[in-house]
Amino acid sequence: MVSVREGWVETTLGQVATRVVGRTPSRKIANYWTADTTYPFFTIADMSHRHVTAGREGVTEQAIADGQAKRVPAGSLLLSFKLTIGKVVITDREVYPNEAIAWIRPNATVLQDFLALALENVNWDRLGGQAVKGKTLNKTSLDAVELLLPPIEKQHRIVDLMASLDDTLEAAVAARSASEAQIEQLSYQVLPALGTGKTPLSDAFSRSIGGVWGQSKGEGDIDVVAFRSTEFSDWGDVVHKEPAVRSITHREHSTRALEPGDILVEKSGGTPTRPVGRVVQFHKHDLQAPSIGTNFMQIVRPEPAQINARYAYWLLWANHRRGGSVIHQKASTNIRNLQTKAYLQQGVDLPTLTEQEETAGLLDAALDVRTNLNRHIDGLRDLRANLLMALLSGEHEIPESYDDIREATS
Numbered sequence: 001m002v003s004v005r006e007g008w009v010e011t012t013l014g015q016v017a018t019r020v021v022g023r024t025p026s027r028k029i030a031n032y033w034t035a036d037t038t039y040p041f042f043t044i045a046d047m048s049h050r051h052v053t054a055g056r057e058g059v060t061e062q063a064i065a066d067g068q069a070k071r072v073p074a075g076s077l078l079l080s081f082k083l084t085i086g087k088v089v090i091t092d093r094e095v096y097p098n099e100a101i102a103w104i105r106p107n108a109t110v111l112q113d114f115l116a117l118a119l120e121n122v123n124w125d126r127l128g129g130q131a132v133k134g135k136t137l138n139k140t141s142l143d144a145v146e147l148l149l150p151p152i153e154k155q156h157r158i159v160d161l162m163a164s165l166d167d168t169l170e171a172a173v174a175a176r177s178a179s180e181a182q183i184e185q186l187s188y189q190v191l192p193a194l195g196t197g198k199t200p201l202s203d204a205f206s207r208s209i210g211g212v213w214g215q216s217k218g219e220g221d222i223d224v225v226a227f228r229s230t231e232f233s234d235w236g237d238v239v240h241k242e243p244a245v246r247s248i249t250h251r252e253h254s255t256r257a258l259e260p261g262d263i264l265v266e267k268s269g270g271t272p273t274r275p276v277g278r279v280v281q282f283h284k285h286d287l288q289a290p291s292i293g294t295n296f297m298q299i300v301r302p303e304p305a306q307i308n309a310r311y312a313y314w315l316l317w318a319n320h321r322r323g324g325s326v327i328h329q330k331a332s333t334n335i336r337n338l339q340t341k342a343y344l345q346q347g348v349d350l351p352t353l354t355e356q357e358e359t360a361g362l363l364d365a366a367l368d369v370r371t372n373l374n375r376h377i378d379g380l381r382d383l384r385a386n387l388l389m390a391l392l393s394g395e396h397e398i399p400e401s402y403d404d405i406r407e408a409t410s
Contacts, residue, residue, distance in 0.1 A: 077116055269336065
């Protein structure tokens with residue numbers, strides 16, 4: 001029986017490719033920089049997708065002529081090897097990367113697309129424990145990255161199979177983006193904007209109080225989970241990661257303990273491009289331990305006799321998405337602070353509770369579509385990671401029937 005690994009070669013990155021490290025022109029020389037991205041400067045922050053088109057600022061012809069910026073042609077393979085190590089992209093146009101990024105130029109023994117997959121599959125964390133100083137790979141350690149290289153024909157098959165899966169993943173991401181756009185547009189159509197009615201929205205809340213940060217764990221009367229803005233997404237998903245456990249007094253807990261249906265309004269945070277005022281609503285399964293919002297949050301509790309809890313959430317969510325919090329925020333350095341009292345006292349004419357429930361149900365149903373797509377994408381990403389690892393191990397063969405199927409459907 002022929003071994004699947006027959007013809008596979010243990011090698012290193014330095015043996016199958018050369019590298020050219022980027023460069024950052026001096027920021028002190030103004031005529032090296034421009035907002036025009038004809039010659040796009042490229043950083044790790046721009047490596048958000050496997051195929052990228054441009055950076056966020058440009059270098060000038062003067063910087064290029066002086067040798068202060070290094071050109072990388074379109075279709076090239078780039079690898080980050082400082083700070084954030086192991087990001088891999090292929091450029092769709094020429095770029096001028098900084099010194100944290102290397103242009104990887106494969107030789108004739110390896111396909112560029114296969115090398116990109118192989119570099120994605122490297123355990124950079126394990127390598128970091130051996131060869132990284134201050135989260136930076138040096139040239140020697142970069143060249144020493146170990147790779148397992150199959151014959152060219154097997155490289156083609158692996159690249160084709162992964163490309164098919166990537167196409168499916170890309171389609172799912174596009175469907176999620178379309179779903180998000182539909183939710184946003186629907187919310188604008190079925191919900192009133194704050195400030196367009198006579199009754200202050202705050203009248204519909206039985207409680208509105210700022211959160212607290214408290215003391216270190218064990219120093220107060222009761223330990224609690226303190227939810228920060230990093231614990232929820234722009235779509236109201238509670239992100240269950242390592243929680244911040246703080247300690248507060250019994251009195252603080254009695255007025256701020258989160259209950260199902262409570263809403264946190266971000267009152268400090270935001271960015272220059274994203275206004276403050278994001279919201280999240282808590283459900284019973286989110287509150288497995290005593291919980292509060294931090295001092296950067298406002299806790300609001302819908303009054304059931306006045307407003308449907310989900311309608312309240314969607315009202316605040318849509319208002320933030322349409323930019324309604326901007327006029328009530330003040331900037332302090334890089335932080336935006338929401339004038340919470342004025343924001344929540346904006347007038348709004350609420351429909352009947354029955355109509356509120358119907359509207360919230362409509363938006364929740366649309367959100368369910370996005371949630372299911374998100375789970376599908378997570379599953380595809382897990383499948384991709386596991387499949388790539390299996391294929392690059394050399395221990396599994398792609399069935400020949402796959403080639404027949406691919407030829408029939410291409």
